[in-house]
Amino acid sequence: MxxxxxxxxxxxxxxxxxxxxxxxxxxxxxxxxxxxxxxxxxxxxxxxxxxxxxxxxxxxxxxxxxxxxxxAVRDPLGDLIGGAVARVAAGAPQGSAFGVVDCFAGSCNGLYSILRHLPGAEGIGFEVEPAIFEMSTRNIASLGAPIHLAHGDFRTLLGTHRVPAGRRVVAFHAPPWGDALSREAGLDLGRTKPPIAEIVAAFEAVYGSRPILHVVEVHERLVPGPLAALRAGFDWSDLQVFDMAGPTGRHGVLLGTRRWGG
Ligand SMILES: C[S@@+](CC[C@H](N)C(=O)[O-])C[C@H]1O[C@@H](n2cnc3c(N)ncnc32)[C@H](O)[C@@H]1O
Incomplete structure (x- = not known):
């Protein structure tokens, strides 16, 4: 064999x-x-x-x-996430341009998948682990991907590596889940590392006057309280669970906009 x-x-x-x-x-x-x-x-x-x-x-x-x-977000899931983002992006005013930010870039494949669905968009990724940062830097260079990957904690990089003015911001959030996913309760968005609300607040501090679409990778089962609190902070939101089983269950996205308009 x-x-x-x-x-x-x-x-x-x-x-x-x-x-x-x-x-x-x-x-x-x-x-x-x-x-x-x-x-x-x-x-x-x-x-x-x-x-x-x-x-x-x-x-x-x-x-x-x-x-x-x-x-890594593997291609079948990445494609579904990218497709969901593209459908929201299609509702933006004609001629809109986009910048996609992934604070937990890892392999960059989640970010790359979203970019493939948004022609002309540019990506910014942050990765704190040196070994992963170096590997992904080499990989995106060999692919010629339109991604700028920076090394460090997103909290210090978000304000210094910004989506150029005039582009709408798409923020992809797939932080480590740690022990936030339990068999009994599902995924607690208030216990990811860091909690999703903290990441959203960091984006508001930097992009508080810009149209922004938050894209949160989620599990099919979610603890209701933190989910409701997060959705209450968005102007519009939509929860989508994809018809594709993974080892721990189905995944999906919570989409939420601020100042997106029409
Ligand atoms: C679940 S993985 C993300 C996978 C990614 N979406 C992909 O497609 O490969 C989470 C990544 O976030 C990184 N990370 C965790 N905390 C971070 C932080 N505070 N700032 C930047 N990167 C962080 C981890 O090192 C890890 O590579």
């Missing part, structure tokens, strides 16, 4: 193995990406990124860390 993982000593490529301390920050080879897809999703092409299956992005020079195979 071509799968190197068929040998006796090679572990099953699942969540626990890829996030283990020894493995998580290692660059993984193509056979490992495909083995993870096969072991965890019964699909060697499960880690589709940047509009390509693994063999194709690998051939273009894209490399990922073990943890990224798990943490």
């Amino acid at each position: 071509s799968d190197k993982g068929s040998g006796g000593n090679i572990p099953r490529y699942d969540r626990d193995f890829l996030l283990s301390p020894a493995k998580r920050n290692q660059v993984i080879e193509l056979w490992e990406v495909e083995k993870f897809g096969r072991d965890s999703f019964s699909d060697p092409d499960a880690v589709a990124l940047y509009g390509m299956r693994p063999a194709d992005w690998y051939a273009k020079g894209v490399r990922i860390l073990a943890r990224t195979a798990l943490e």
